[in-house]
Every structure is written in C-alpha cells, then in structure tokens.
Amino acid sequence: MTIRVLICDELPVIGNGLRTLLDAVADIDVIGTTDSGVEALVLVRTKRPDVVVTDLSLRTMSGLELIRRLGKEVAAPHIVVFTGSDTDQTVSDVLHAGASCLLGKDASPQELVTAVRAAAAGRTLLAPDIAHRLVTWFREQPAARQSRAYPEVTELTPREKEITRMVARGMSTEEVARELTIGVATVRTHLYRVRTKLGVRDRAQLVSLAYRSGLIHSAAGAAGEARTGPREDVYAG
Known part of the structure; x- marks a missing residue:
C-alpha cells in the first residue's frame, strides 16, 4: 500500500x-x-x-x-x-x-x-x-487508582465498543479493518464517533479511558483473553 x-x-x-x-x-x-x-x-x-x-x-x-x-x-x-x-x-x-x-x-x-x-x-x-x-x-507517578464508572461508555454501540477494545489492545486501524472485514474508512468513522461520544481528542486518550473505565478489562475477562496494554513503538536508544 x-x-x-x-x-x-x-x-x-x-x-x-x-x-x-x-x-x-x-x-x-x-x-x-x-x-x-x-x-x-x-x-x-x-x-x-x-x-x-x-x-x-x-x-x-x-x-x-x-x-x-x-x-x-x-x-x-x-x-x-x-x-x-x-x-x-x-x-x-x-x-x-x-x-x-x-x-x-x-x-x-x-x-x-x-x-x-x-x-x-x-x-x-x-x-x-x-x-x-x-x-x-511515568515511573515517578503513584500507582493507578481503581477504575471508576464512565457513564459515557454506555452510549457506545456494540460495534463501537468492540473497535475501542481492539484499539486499546494495540491494534492499528488497518488491523481492526482486516479483523472485522470492514473498510479502513469505516473503522475511522467509528473511532471518530467514539471520540465524540466520550469527549476524547485522540487515540491516546481513548485508550486511557478504555482502561480506566474497565471497558478493556471486562472484555478481556469475558473472552478469556490475556490482558495486554496498548502497544507503542519507540526507537531503541
């Protein structure tokens, strides 16, 4: 591509x-x-x-x-x-x-x-x-507090929740599209709607909210999947 x-x-x-x-x-x-x-x-x-x-x-x-x-x-x-x-x-x-x-x-x-x-x-x-x-x-910050409720999450459709969980696990837009057999543009549209509903500006805030609200944890537990944090690529120092 x-x-x-x-x-x-x-x-x-x-x-x-x-x-x-x-x-x-x-x-x-x-x-x-x-x-x-x-x-x-x-x-x-x-x-x-x-x-x-x-x-x-x-x-x-x-x-x-x-x-x-x-x-x-x-x-x-x-x-x-x-x-x-x-x-x-x-x-x-x-x-x-x-x-x-x-x-x-x-x-x-x-x-x-x-x-x-x-x-x-x-x-x-x-x-x-x-x-x-x-x-x-990050290492200097205090330990994370227990997740609190985010009522905005209940406004998401099942598809929007699914895509949010996939993004929070580190999947790229293209990987989500392939996994769900939908177009990349469709994934981007869903993510735009999710950001609007949750009041977040970018992918980093979206992933953070997904973990803090428990959305990603509840999904992982229900599916019996390993819980992994969002993937980031950085250059080796």
Missing part, C-alpha cells in the same frame, strides 16, 4: 528537502508541501493524505492548532511532528493534541521514514530521548 503524505514546514528549503527524501521511498507518495496551516487544512480535505508531517511553526495557523483541527476531521490523517523543539511542554501539547509520532530535527532520514510508516499503521513512535523522559515521568 502506498502511503500518501502531506509535508508542512514554514521553511521551503526544509519542506522541499523532506519531499525529495520521502519521494525516493517506494511505498511513500508525497501529495504536496505547504508552509501554511490553513492551506494544509484545505489540502487534507481535498487530497486526503494518510499522514501529515508537520513542524509546529507554520504561517497563518500554528502546527499545534492544525493538529487539533485535523483530529476533528471524520477521516483524520495520522500526524508526524518534525520539530526542533522538544521541551516537556511541547511534548505534552503535541501528544494531547493528537499527534502519532514526534521526532526532533536531528532525526536521521531512516527514522523519519520509519515514523511515517508507523503513523500510517496507526502506531505511536517517539524519538529515543522523548520516550526515555516519558518513561521516567
């Missing part, structure tokens, strides 16, 4: 360089480049890329706002953030906005290609130093 990519960067020299790099990869097709956040939103709606590679500095609209708006689209593309800023605040803002992958501009060409492929498959991938900082932060 060819991965359709849109590149967004305020500096044309960087955008054109990324285009040359990614266009040379057999399974990637760059459908456009832009330095404008507003134009990027229009291109996403008209050309339907699978992945958007973006910096956080854009004209007319910030990359962060672009990510937030793209997350509200019915057929939302996956986002790879390629930025020179990796402060804790930036990492928090980017992940909460809904980005799938986050790389610094010191990433190698192969790391960028790997991130695009991971994003297209619905997986999460972080630069090594960012992943290390998040793991350190």
Whole structure:
C-alpha cells in the first residue's frame, strides 16, 4: 500500500528537502508541501493524505492548532511532528493534541521514514530521548487508582465498543479493518464517533479511558483473553 503524505514546514528549503527524501521511498507518495496551516487544512480535505508531517511553526495557523483541527476531521490523517523543539511542554501539547509520532530535527532520514510508516499503521513512535523522559515521568507517578464508572461508555454501540477494545489492545486501524472485514474508512468513522461520544481528542486518550473505565478489562475477562496494554513503538536508544 502506498502511503500518501502531506509535508508542512514554514521553511521551503526544509519542506522541499523532506519531499525529495520521502519521494525516493517506494511505498511513500508525497501529495504536496505547504508552509501554511490553513492551506494544509484545505489540502487534507481535498487530497486526503494518510499522514501529515508537520513542524509546529507554520504561517497563518500554528502546527499545534492544525493538529487539533485535523483530529476533528471524520477521516483524520495520522500526524508526524518534525520539530526542533522538544521541551516537556511541547511534548505534552503535541501528544494531547493528537499527534502519532514526534521526532526532533536531528532525526536521521531512516527514522523519519520509519515514523511515517508507523503513523500510517496507526502506531505511536517517539524519538529515543522523548520516550526515555516519558518513561521516567511515568515511573515517578503513584500507582493507578481503581477504575471508576464512565457513564459515557454506555452510549457506545456494540460495534463501537468492540473497535475501542481492539484499539486499546494495540491494534492499528488497518488491523481492526482486516479483523472485522470492514473498510479502513469505516473503522475511522467509528473511532471518530467514539471520540465524540466520550469527549476524547485522540487515540491516546481513548485508550486511557478504555482502561480506566474497565471497558478493556471486562472484555478481556469475558473472552478469556490475556490482558495486554496498548502497544507503542519507540526507537531503541
């Protein structure tokens, strides 16, 4: 499957360089480049890329706002953030906005290609130093409290609950589609409706709520399946 990519960067020299790099990869097709956040939103709606590679500095609209708006689209593309800023605040803002992958501009060409492929498959991938900082932060947190009730979960249809459980176990959008014998677009539509009903902005929040509400645990127990957490891909440090 060819991965359709849109590149967004305020500096044309960087955008054109990324285009040359990614266009040379057999399974990637760059459908456009832009330095404008507003134009990027229009291109996403008209050309339907699978992945958007973006910096956080854009004209007319910030990359962060672009990510937030793209997350509200019915057929939302996956986002790879390629930025020179990796402060804790930036990492928090980017992940909460809904980005799938986050790389610094010191990433190698192969790391960028790997991130695009991971994003297209619905997986999460972080630069090594960012992943290390998040793991350190997580280990410093107190033990998780007992799951509490989330009335919003009862509003989900049986199919929406099924897809939510599959995503929470780490399955990509494409894997869910194959397992249920439905189209990828149908899975994305279901996930959009789930996010709307539950009031979550992105896949990470959806997975977190599924575990905190007990939705994934009750499903695993009923099916007699092994309980595994959501899968994340990170570069080896």
